[in-house]
Amino acid sequence: MTVMEQRGAYRPTPPPAWQPRTDPAPLLPDAEPYRVLGTGRADAADPELLRRLYAELVKGRRYNAQATALTKQGRLAVYPSSTGQEACEVAAALVLEEQDWLFPSYRDTLAVVARGVDPVETLTLLRGDWHTGYDPYEHRVAPLSTPLATQLPHAVGLAHAARLKGDDVVALAMVGDGGTSEGDFHEALNFAAVWRAPVVFFVQNNGFAISVPLAKQTAAPSLAHKAVGYGMPGRLVDGNDAAAVHEVLADAVRHARAGGGPTLVEAITYRVEAHTNADDATRYRGDAEVEIWKGHDPVALLEQELTRRGLLDDDRIAAVRQDAETMAADLRARMNQDPALDPMDLFAHVYAEPTSQLLEQREQLRAELAAEAEDEAGAGSGPGGTQR
Amino acid sequence: MTVMEQRGAYRPTPPPAWQPRTDPAPLLPDAEPYRVLGTGRADAADPELLRRLYAELVKGRRYNAQATALTKQGRLAVYPSSTGQEACEVAAALVLEEQDWLFPSYRDTLAVVARGVDPVETLTLLRGDWHTGYDPYEHRVAPLSTPLATQLPHAVGLAHAARLKGDDVVALAMVGDGGTSEGDFHEALNFAAVWRAPVVFFVQNNGFAISVPLAKQTAAPSLAHKAVGYGMPGRLVDGNDAAAVHEVLADAVRHARAGGGPTLVEAITYRVEAHTNADDATRYRGDAEVEIWKGHDPVALLEQELTRRGLLDDDRIAAVRQDAETMAADLRARMNQDPALDPMDLFAHVYAEPTSQLLEQREQLRAELAAEAEDEAGAGSGPGGTQR
């Protein structure tokens, strides 16, 4: 097969007859982030969806607060909060069908929970227990990815594999503004576009990568503008407007499902809390900035809209909050139990079968633990024991 | 310092007041590759420049033929020819000032030679001798880079360093269409744009990465369109039109020198020969395609134009060709001499000072070579020797 027969419109004829392979114009994002709430478009939004989003936002906000509280009680090693970004997290989860896959980054535990994964299992990694608590296949959620942007090619490969098998599966992959600078971001988007894989790349631009502001991360007009360089559409959306995020993501998912290939969506949002509980945000940003963003709060925005349209009354608000409290109480109670860990598990999953080397090491540890237990038993048997 | 005080136009205010950081419109490449020869613009081109380009193109074509011939004679281990791409190679070299830096990829030996490096030293790597024959500092040419795209961040770092020191230096970095898929391409362009480093990224899109055609490499409207995603201008040029390539690169160099930051230039060209002498291009492309491109030959194009404008007569053509023959004869003669290599050099440049481990190993090799030499001397002393 020669290049002339390749799919795509590449023409090897010399430049006088040169044609772009795709028309760049429709790939470019809107000049302004797309908004729904507080605009004329709000009236057209499905009330049921808005109510559902609201309930999840409230629960999400509560979840973030609870998880942060658990770090103070030493029940979580570390927690990267998505407070202020709940609209993105929740919409990403709700927009997917059951058979679809979610590829979260380390900050996206809320999206994982909103997709249906048990919050305790979701936080397993962050509490210092086994690396991924949940079974990725149960809810089709990939393990939380800590090495930034490395999950993006996974999403592309999975979506591509599903398409090759003829399955109706879309993968939605999440990444931060900082993560877009990594080579893996570039390679993933390129593979996806060339393969027309059913993937949605969802960038939460929350203004910072730890302490580094967007201006030091990129000089692009917007991150969504990167799409054109891969030949996929780029969309820009107000990331604190849950209705808008849901609509833009739903469009992208539909486009992917229909065989149209990938889309890059950038949501403009803001990380209201510090990077994690271990971070001190006052070292790199002022309160004034945070306050401005608190004035554009995703929960408040949606609440306002629902109230305006008469879709929310005090009873409903109370019920939603009660649900959130129940979830938080359950999470707190269960996280307060020490997980039971078996050190022997260390050797169980390195390979399908432990190597003879690992078996030796397992026996070594087993013997050590037995000796330890014996010492303790001896010590525990009182002053007459073998205590040294 | 808060994000608000950062350079750049990033505004943390919520989306209602969102503004793109830079206007994307001027960053987009022309819809058609820029051309000069055979268009109305040709008359404005500087005759001296055109003549110089012509002489270099002819020499370059001859150089490519000579180097290819040397592979057949076993004098070069491998040669990636730039036949058909001479306009790009030559323009890249000629557009730079003396203090500027060139960062070639492995195919760009012609650009290196055109910049003034001795062709024999340029081909040192490819003949199997020491890795980089030439001193990078003599002509400010980085070593040929084989790992694709890895030279691009080097160019950015060097240009950035020069700017920090207040030196007037521009770096021009060359890469192929295939190389644009690597993560290093992405990271280099992003760093350059954020740092406003004086770099020109010059992509020769010659249609193939070994056997892989552009359609399997990218779905972008053009590679130049990638520029907008970094916030730098993208330019598209007919890579077989030496005058156009020179003009577009000169603009980009001027822009960089003036502090305007990087530019991405894509030249549409064609690799007329196989990937290297070791490659069999008939496995992946037909002759017809090659013939079409031979009809848009960079040397013929410029010759036509010069002749039309009366800037070239038979005498001049003969003189230029004679020059090229002289270069080729000299290259041939010098490449036919075996280089003198000292195995002890193996240990000389791993570190500033060899480690004690390397000193031990050097002594081992020295002893081995001495024993070998003794054996040979014995063998050479005739039938009465110690031959076994």
Next chain:
Amino acid sequence: MTTVAAKPATMAQALTRALRDAMAADPSVHVMGEDVGTLGGVFRITDGLAEEFGEDRCTDTPLAEAGILGTAVGMAMYGLRPVVEMQFDAFAYPAFEQLVSHVAKMRNRTRGRMPLPLTIRIPYGGGIGGVEHHSDSSEAYYMATPGLHVVTPATVPDAYGLLRAAIASDDPVVLLEPKRLYWSKDSWNPERPSAVEPLGRAVVRRSGRSATLITYGLSVPVCMEAAEAARAEGWDLEVVDLRSLVPFDDETVCASVRRTGRAVVVHESGGFGGPGGEIAARVTERCFHHLEAPVLRVAGFDLPYPPPMLERHHLPGVDRILDAVGRLQWEAES
């Protein structure tokens, strides 16, 4: 029943055949990499596969190794068995983060729920007159990464067997292909290919009583030659071909060393921090009182791989091996 005679075949042919058989046997096997489709790979190992199985089963990817391995991870997550080709040893480095932080760890971090049945083929080693970055021996990096299997064939039947076993494995396997041996021939019957070897078994290629040469991949033929040459010096050398670096076959190796009492580890990779350190150390730990002399190592020098015109000085050859054998403190014998 017709009997087909074994005929000479090259290692390259055996590898191609292994891919073809695996793809025919299991539709979830997908081959991917740079130039593996239309061209059949720069070494032609994937020749004909795109034609036979279609471009979706043997895919020319964009030029980005992290992307290749990263998307292969995603494909494996969905139940495919990707076989990735890295074009040359040094061009696998861009994929290092994907390899170490995901490929090697995914089974473990998901407690066995998300295994990655991935094969990563890497042509490695020198002696082919390649320019820089085309002759690295990078096995030390992979050996030091728990979660990977690391195997390398030295013979034509093993090339077939190890590649089939790698693809059949539910774990990620790095298959280091000794590129200098691609065109080496063996008597092998492609119609009745050797049984799929289980991963992790070393083999005694040559029995001997004086000392053991412990080696793998590219250095196996060199050691066989050295063993032949050693006869003239009165040494009867045993040659152990490890085939698998991870897991390591302590049993076979130690049985041999206990028998001979002397050992030399031979590989092309640089000596310092190379595989030989691990091998010598573990043999010594296990066989100390059987050793008449320290386990010695013959390896490449501790340099970036040298230019082709000098590589013969770098590569461990017969003389250097015999020299090491000579330093195994034979005086102690008499």
Next chain:
Amino acid sequence: MTTVAAKPATMAQALTRALRDAMAADPSVHVMGEDVGTLGGVFRITDGLAEEFGEDRCTDTPLAEAGILGTAVGMAMYGLRPVVEMQFDAFAYPAFEQLVSHVAKMRNRTRGRMPLPLTIRIPYGGGIGGVEHHSDSSEAYYMATPGLHVVTPATVPDAYGLLRAAIASDDPVVLLEPKRLYWSKDSWNPERPSAVEPLGRAVVRRSGRSATLITYGLSVPVCMEAAEAARAEGWDLEVVDLRSLVPFDDETVCASVRRTGRAVVVHESGGFGGPGGEIAARVTERCFHHLEAPVLRVAGFDLPYPPPMLERHHLPGVDRILDAVGRLQWEAES
């Protein structure tokens, strides 16, 4: 002349001081990495440098490790002395190709014309309760890469001395910073910092006659503790802190082992294919007839680094070291 007394200082403080002193002494020293500027680094090692020397000397880069190292290479080509911070061990992997194919080789491939005076700071190791990818010990990868210096301090004065020496070196140096020891204190006089150590010298941290513990970085304090505890068992252990893995100080190490006749190599990195193999092998090669027992190794298990709640089982501790010492065939003595 006023005398300033030595006061307790942390390793983190010593590292910051080394950067500050180097930057003040030489305007070509540039610090770069993720969050090193305004924030002062996630471990605060670069705290105050951006303020003191400006953002052009201490630069918050975009989030891309290959880009950081790759641009640093370019800066070094132009005569600067970049000091790169990788935020955590596992986040250095994206830069692996730049490190192996360029940083380690540039001097050699240009025959000495283009040296790269680069320092790459990598916080490494576990025991801090970090989640996955935050506790790797990756020194085996760097040791196996000729062209790099690989050093790691275990004490506060060494942290200062080695970092100054790394920056002063005309070769690329990987400085592995034992992150668990960042807040360990030593008596040290920051007004009269210790002389810049030459790279490549090991040091005997504790003299002893029974056996030698060969170790470095994170495991040095553990070995010191083990040596104290061993007194109760009647063993008088010597502790050698390597400080530099490349180059390796054969002289100091072998002198010690020849004296004691027994040795255990201790490190946190996985055992298989880890630094201990090289160390044990070379000590055995050089000291065979002085050895009463094989050189043993105490190392992390051959696993991906475990979750924090289990890491104590993985890390080589005092008991495991004493157990290994106990296996050094003392019966032979009597």
